[in-house]
Amino acid sequence: MTARLAVPRHLRRRLRPQNEEAARALASELGLPPAAARALAARGFDRSGAARAFLFPSPDQLHDPFALAGLPEAVERLASTARRGGRVVVFGDYDCDGVGALAILSTVLGRLGADARAFIPHRVADGYGLRSATLARAMDEHDPEGIVTVDCGITAVEPVAEATRRGAYVVITDHHLPKAALPDGAVLVDPKLPGCPYPYKELCGAGLAWKLAEALMRVAGEEAGLSPGTQRSWLASFAKLAALSTVADVVPLTGENRVLVAWGLAGLADPRAPGLVALLRRAGIPRGRGPTAREVAFRVAPRLNAAGRVDHARRALELLTTTDRARAERLAEELEAANEERRAMQDRLVADVLSRLERDFDPGQAVVVEAGDAGDVWHRGVLGLAASKVAERVRRPVLLFSREGDVLSGSGRTFGTTPLYERVAPVVSRFTKEFGGHAAALGITLPASAWREFRERLACAFAEARDDAEWETEVLADTEARPEELTEELARALARFEPHGPENPRAVLRLRGLSWDGRGRPVGERGLRTTFTSGPSRLDAIGWTLAEMEAGDRPPVVDVHAHLGIDGWTGRPTLDVVDVSAAAP
Numbered sequence: 001m002t003a004r005l006a007v008p009r010h011l012r013r014r015l016r017p018q019n020e021e022a023a024r025a026l027a028s029e030l031g032l033p034p035a036a037a038r039a040l041a042a043r044g045f046d047r048s049g050a051a052r053a054f055l056f057p058s059p060d061q062l063h064d065p066f067a068l069a070g071l072p073e074a075v076e077r078l079a080s081t082a083r084r085g086g087r088v089v090v091f092g093d094y095d096c097d098g099v100g101a102l103a104i105l106s107t108v109l110g111r112l113g114a115d116a117r118a119f120i121p122h123r124v125a126d127g128y129g130l131r132s133a134t135l136a137r138a139m140d141e142h143d144p145e146g147i148v149t150v151d152c153g154i155t156a157v158e159p160v161a162e163a164t165r166r167g168a169y170v171v172i173t174d175h176h177l178p179k180a181a182l183p184d185g186a187v188l189v190d191p192k193l194p195g196c197p198y199p200y201k202e203l204c205g206a207g208l209a210w211k212l213a214e215a216l217m218r219v220a221g222e223e224a225g226l227s228p229g230t231q232r233s234w235l236a237s238f239a240k241l242a243a244l245s246t247v248a249d250v251v252p253l254t255g256e257n258r259v260l261v262a263w264g265l266a267g268l269a270d271p272r273a274p275g276l277v278a279l280l281r282r283a284g285i286p287r288g289r290g291p292t293a294r295e296v297a298f299r300v301a302p303r304l305n306a307a308g309r310v311d312h313a314r315r316a317l318e319l320l321t322t323t324d325r326a327r328a329e330r331l332a333e334e335l336e337a338a339n340e341e342r343r344a345m346q347d348r349l350v351a352d353v354l355s356r357l358e359r360d361f362d363p364g365q366a367v368v369v370e371a372g373d374a375g376d377v378w379h380r381g382v383l384g385l386a387a388s389k390v391a392e393r394v395r396r397p398v399l400l401f402s403r404e405g406d407v408l409s410g411s412g413r414t415f416g417t418t419p420l421y422e423r424v425a426p427v428v429s430r431f432t433k434e435f436g437g438h439a440a441a442l443g444i445t446l447p448a449s450a451w452r453e454f455r456e457r458l459a460c461a462f463a464e465a466r467d468d469a470e471w472e473t474e475v476l477a478d479t480e481a482r483p484e485e486l487t488e489e490l491a492r493a494l495a496r497f498e499p500h501g502p503e504n505p506r507a508v509l510r511l512r513g514l515s516w517d518g519r520g521r522p523v524g525e526r527g528l529r530t531t532f533t534s535g536p537s538r539l540d541a542i543g544w545t546l547a548e549m550e551a552g553d554r555p556p557v558v559d560v561h562a563h564l565g566i567d568g569w570t571g572r573p574t575l576d577v578v579d580v581s582a583a584a585p
C-alpha cells in the first residue's frame with residue numbers, strides 16, 4: 001500500500017434518539033430485555049403492534065398484490081394466455097434478481113398451463129434490459145402471443161412500441177425508477193410508478209414476480225388443478241428464490257422485503273429443489289439450517305451472478321429450475337468454476353486500476369473515472385464489482401469504463417452517501433441517453449469520442465458538489481447499554497432483528513467507560529479476542545480489525561460500540577466490536 005492511497009477514514013459516532021417511555025412500555029408488553037426494547041423504540045418500532053410484527057415477520061404480513069397498479073390487468077392477460085395454453089416470453093435480466101424472478105414467473109405460468117419461455121439477454125453481447133434488438137430476437141425465436149418482463153423494461157419506450165406493432169401484448173414488471181416517458185400500449189406494474197397506491201415501494205424484481213405469482217395462483221390456480229395446499233407450497237418454494245434475489249439486489253431489508261427474506265431463508269433449511277441443494281452445499285451452508293442474509297450476500301448470490309458475468313446467465317436459471325439431480329450437480333459445479341473465474345477477473349481489474357491510482361490519485365479529487373480497452377482485464381462483466389472494491393479503497397465514488405470499438409460501457413459505484421445518479425445524470429445526459437441507476441450504482445453506454453470531455457465535466461461536477469461529510473463512516477448506536485445488561489437473553493432478543501441488510505443493520509450497543517488492559521489473543525490477520533471489564537463484570541469481546549490498533553495505543557478506559565452475539569465456541573454472550581475509542585470524559 002502506498003502513501004498516496006492511504007486515504008484516511010473519518011468516523012462519526014452517533015446515538016439514535018432514545019424514547020425511554022416507549023421503550024418501557026415495549027419491555028413490559030412484549031416481555032423484552034430493556035436494552036432490546038430501547039433499540040426497537042429508537043428504530044421507530046415504538047408501539048407494541050409494530051414491534052411485534054418486526055420481531056416475528058410472517059407471510060400474513062404481506063400486502064394484497066392486487067393493490068399494485070396494473071397488476072389486475074396483468075393477471076387477466078397472463079391467466080387468459082395460460083388457460084388457452086398460449087405462448088408467452090418471460091423476459092428477464094442476467095443478475096441474481098433477474099434470474100430468480102424468471103424462475104418464479106416462468107414456473108408459475110407453466111404450472112397454470114402456459115407455454116412459458118424464459119429469455120435472458122447476454123450481459124456483454126446484448127447489454128442490460130429490454131432493448132429493441134434483443135426483444136426482436138426473443139420474438140423471432142419464440143413467436144409468442146405476449147411478453148412479460150421481470151426486473152426490467154419500465155423505461156423501454158421504443159422496444160415496447162415495436163413489440164406491440166408486431167402484434168404481441170406486453171406486460172412490464174419492474175422495480176426500477178420510471179423516467180418521464182412511459183412505455184405506451186403495455187400493462188405496467190412497478191411500485192415506483194407515480195400514483196401506484198401499493199404501500200411498499202422497495203420490492204426487487206423477484207419480489208414483484210412473487211407477488212404476481214401469488215395473484216396468478218389466486219385467480220387461475222384452482223382451475224389448473226392446484227389445490228389451495230399445493231398453491232401454498234409453491235408460494236413457499238418461490239419465497240426461497242425471492243429471498244436469495246432480494247438479498248442479492250441490495251434493496252432495503254425493511255417491511256415486505258424482510259418478511260419474504262425471513263420466510264425464504266427459513267425455508268432454505270429444507271431446500272428440496274435439487275439446484276438449491278447443490279448450490280447451498282457448494283456455498284458451504286450446513287444442512288439443516290437456512291443461510292443468513294450475510295451468507296447469501298457473500299456466498300450464495302455471487303455464485304448465481306457469476307454465470308451472467310463470465311458467460312450466459314441461462315445456466316443459473318437452469319440450476320434454479322431443474323428437477324434433475326445429476327444435472328443440478330453439474331450446473332453447480334460449472335457455476336463454481338465461473339465464480340472462480342469471475343474472482344480472478346475482478347482481482348486483475350482492481351489491481352490494474354489501483355496501480356494507475358498509485359501513480360496519479362490526488363486526494364483532492366472527488367471522483368475516480370477510469371477507462372481501459374475491453375479484453376481480459378477490462379472485462380465488462382466485472383466493472384461494477386471492481387468499482388466497488390476500488391471505491392472502498394480510495395473512499396471516493398468510482399466509475400470504470402470498458403472501451404470496445406467506438407463505444408464505452410461503464411459501471412459506477414458510490415462511496416458513503418454521495419448520490420451517484422443525481423451527480424452523474426446532468427453531465428452524462430449531454431452525451432448519451434443510455435444510462436440508468438440510482439443513488440448507489442449506475443450503468444452508462446457512451447460514444448468513445450466523448451470520453452475526454454465527459455471525464456473532465458464529471459470531475460468538475462463532483463468537485464463543485466464536494467461534501468466530505470458524505471464520505472465519513474457513521475457508527476450509529478441503537479442504544480447505550482450497561483455491562484450487566486449484556487446477557488444471553490439480550491443477545492437472543494437482538495437476534496430477532498434479523499435478517500439484516502440495508503436499512504436494517506445489526507443492532508449496535510454503546511458501552512461507556514470500560515476498563516481495558518489491551519491484551520488479547522490474535523484471531524486471523526487483524527483480529528483480537530479480548531476482555532473488557534467494568535467493576536465485577538468481565539465482557540468477552542472479539543474485534544475483527546482490533547489488532548490494527550498498536551498495543552501501545554490501546555487506551556486503558558474506553559467507549560465501545562459493539563454488536564452482542566452468542567459465541568459459537570464458548571456459548572457465552574460476546575461483544576462483536578465495531579469501534580473502540582478512548583472514553584469520552
Ligand SMILES: [Mn+2]
Binds near residue numbers: 097098151204205249
Ligand atoms: Mn433488480
